[in-house]
Amino acid sequence: MHRFDLAIVGAGPAGMAAAREAAEAGLKVALVDEQPRAGGQIYRNVGQAAQTYGAQLGKEYLRGVPLVEGIDHEAITHFSGHSVWAIEKGQLALNSPDGARQIGARCVLLATGAIERPMPVPGWTLPGVMGAGAAQIMLKQSGLAVENAVLVGSGPLLHLVAVQLLRAGAPPVALVETRQRRDSRRALLMWRLMLRAGRYIQRSLADLNELRNAGVPRHMACADVALLGERRVDTVSFSSGGRRQELSCDAALLHHGVVPHVQASRAAGVPHIWSDKIQAHVPVCDSWGRTEVPRVWVAGDGAWIGGARAAELSGRIAGLAIAHDLGFVHSPERDRRTSGWIEERDFELSLRPLIEKAFPPYAAALAPADNVTVCRCEEISAGEVRQAVRDGATGINHVKVSTRAGMGRCQGRMCAAALARIVVRESDAKIDEIGTLNARPPIKPVTLGALAGMRREAEGSEDD
Amino acid sequence: MKPGLRLKSLTPDAPLVEVQFGGEALMLPEGDNLAAALLAAGIDGFRQTPYQGVARAPYCMMGICFDCLLEVDGVSQQSCMVQVRAGMDLRPARQRREGPYASL
Numbered sequence: 169m170h171r172f173d174l175a176i177v178g179a180g181p182a183g184m185a186a187a188r189e190a191a192e193a194g195l196k197v198a199l200v201d202e203q204p205r206a207g208g209q210i211y212r213n214v215g216q217a218a219q220t221y222g223a224q225l226g227k228e229y230l231r232g233v234p235l236v237e238g239i240d241h242e243a244i245t246h247f248s249g250h251s252v253w254a255i256e257k258g259q260l261a262l263n264s265p266d267g268a269r270q271i272g273a274r275c276v277l278l279a280t281g282a283i284e285r286p287m288p289v290p291g292w293t294l295p296g297v298m299g300a301g302a303a304q305i306m307l308k309q310s311g312l313a314v315e316n317a318v319l320v321g322s323g324p325l326l327h328l329v330a331v332q333l334l335r336a337g338a339p340p341v342a343l344v345e346t347r348q349r350r351d352s353r354r355a356l357l358m359w360r361l362m363l364r365a366g367r368y369i370q371r372s373l374a375d376l377n378e379l380r381n382a383g384v385p386r387h388m389a390c391a392d393v394a395l396l397g398e399r400r401v402d403t404v405s406f407s408s409g410g411r412r413q414e415l416s417c418d419a420a421l422l423h424h425g426v427v428p429h430v431q432a433s434r435a436a437g438v439p440h441i442w443s444d445k446i447q448a449h450v451p452v453c454d455s456w457g458r459t460e461v462p463r464v465w466v467a468g469d470g471a472w473i474g475g476a477r478a479a480e481l482s483g484r485i486a487g488l489a490i491a492h493d494l495g496f497v498h499s500p501e502r503d504r505r506t507s508g509w510i511e512e513r514d515f516e517l518s519l520r521p522l523i524e525k526a527f528p529p530y531a532a533a534l535a536p537a538d539n540v541t542v543c544r545c546e547e548i549s550a551g552e553v554r555q556a557v558r559d560g561a562t563g564i565n566h567v568k569v570s571t572r573a574g575m576g577r578c579q580g581r582m583c584a585a586a587l588a589r590i591v592v593r594e595s596d597a598k599i600d601e602i603g604t605l606n607a608r609p610p611i612k613p614v615t616l617g618a619l620a621g622m623r624r625e626a627e628g629s630e631d632d
Numbered sequence: 633m634k635p636g637l638r639l640k641s642l643t644p645d646a647p648l649v650e651v652q653f654g655g656e657a658l659m660l661p662e663g664d665n666l667a668a669a670l671l672a673a674g675i676d677g678f679r680q681t682p683y684q685g686v687a688r689a690p691y692c693m694m695g696i697c698f699d700c701l702l703e704v705d706g707v708s709q710q711s712c713m714v715q716v717r718a719g720m721d722l723r724p725a726r727q728r729r730e731g732p733y734a735s736l
Binding site: 202204209220221224251265283284293295296297298299301302305306307309310311312313314315316336337338399400418419429544545546547576577578581582612613615 | 636637638639640641642643664665668669671672676677678681682683684686687688689690691692693694695696697698699701707708709713714715
């Protein structure tokens with residue numbers, strides 16, 4: 169079995185930055201990522217796409233180039249195309265098209281990033297409905313722009329994806345924005361923060377300007393969103409300004425914020441708490457990224473939503489802090505080198521309340537109507553979950569065994585937060601009393617054949 | 633088959649290779665993301681759901697949702713995590729169950 173000082177899960181900004189810092193400090197680093205190339209979702213495929221269609225994706229995307237170049241280091245082994253399906257005391261079980269294997273590590277850093285907050289609205293399971301982030305991934309990875317799309321929801325990413333599609337020659341039909349007028353007013357009241365966030369606000373206004381100049385309509389303060397179609401989505405229906413409206417489209421792209429992807433940290437046994445701000449569970453860690461599980465660390469958006477720059481900085485901080493804990497770096501050096509990063513990271517994080525106020529999640533998707541599917545895998549509606557609670561289910565795992573919600577292949581990644589909110593609402597319990605879905609290995613599918621092959625490999629290679 | 637998503641391509645055409653989808657031949661760009669390549673080829677029926685038996689199509693494109701599930705050479709896989717290779721045998725992942733689980 170290959171042994172490393174540090175195994176990092178996720179090659180996004182946090183993972184890449186941590187790998188570089190740790191390697192520079194002398195650690196032998198494994199960087200494990202499911203994708204064929206480093207970058208994570210935010211910088212997906214940046215090493216390739218920067219040359220060909222970097223212009224359409226914009227300057228912020230190109231900030232990923234030096235990070236990707238940074239992991240080209242003799243002390244870093246990049247396990248690309250490898251998913252992690254189990255994490256146990258100092259060992260990671262990996263799977264790839266070439267089979268399963270185990271690696272050992274003195275420390276594990278989980279830099280698993282964010283996922284788009286699932287947006288359960290009527291019709292969201294129809295083909296042709298995707299995350300706005302999913303459309304962006306297709307643009308970054310395959311150079312494919314979704315045509316004739318309506319973007320639905322709230323958040324800076326909604327505007328960014330609209331602009332990127334526009335630049336790619338696939339102008340969206342319209343934006344259907346669920347933020348209410350009071351959300352903008354609340355954000356305006358935070359004027360001190362707005363002054364500090366000047367760079368982001370400027371960029372955001374430039375995006376909106378570009379959309380306006382191109383004549384892309386924006387429908388504001390929308391509610392009652394429903395996605396309609398027989399076999400696939402062909403219409404987005406919503407009400408705005410007291411009027412019911414329908415837009416025809418070939419695709420509906422949903423987005424209302426991002427949440428930490430915590431499947432790996434859950435599987436590693438890290439305690440999680442519910443965050444009202446993020447409206448999701450987050451792993452508990454200290455400001456270095458150290459969790460309560462010995463030698464398991466978290467960094468980046470997988471720990472706390474802060475955006476790409478904050479993720480990169482928290483990766484650097486965790487990388488050097490791990491080097492310190494393993495005895496590669498003395499405390500004074502760690503503290504001297506991380507102080508600037510910590511200051512900048514905390515500045516980035518201090519701006520988040522502005523985004524949370526200006527772009528809150530779509531309220532109706534946080535408390536879906538009875539007929540809306542919440543568990544996509546097992547086709548369980550919000551109404552069935554509510555009925556289970558009325559029938560006596562007391563916690564989230566009780567709901568799971570009585571309805572199968574959260575029992576499907578995604579292991580609750582898409583429905584856990586929705587289930588938690590519904591159970592709390594219906595049972596008058598507190599969110600920390602209802603439990604969380606367990607994440608048990610394999611957290612990604614692995615075949616029995618791959619498992620059998622792994623055993624042989626472990627027997628055959630004792631020495632390295 | 634009715635065309636699904638319309639996708640505009642920004643890249644020069646990659647060399648195409650032949651794969652089988654549900655027994656029919658399709659030409660896809662070699663090495664491309666399988667889910668994206670199938671969407672671009674007009675496919676929008678990926679996995680079949682266990683009870684209603686309706687088709688799903690890729691939702692997240694990042695290995696989270698499992699709605700892009702296909703049987704790739706006999707093994708269920710998230711097609712958004714797979715790259716196109718010549719000669720792949722692809723089928724919608726069938727998960728039809730005798731349900732519902734009322735007895736539980």
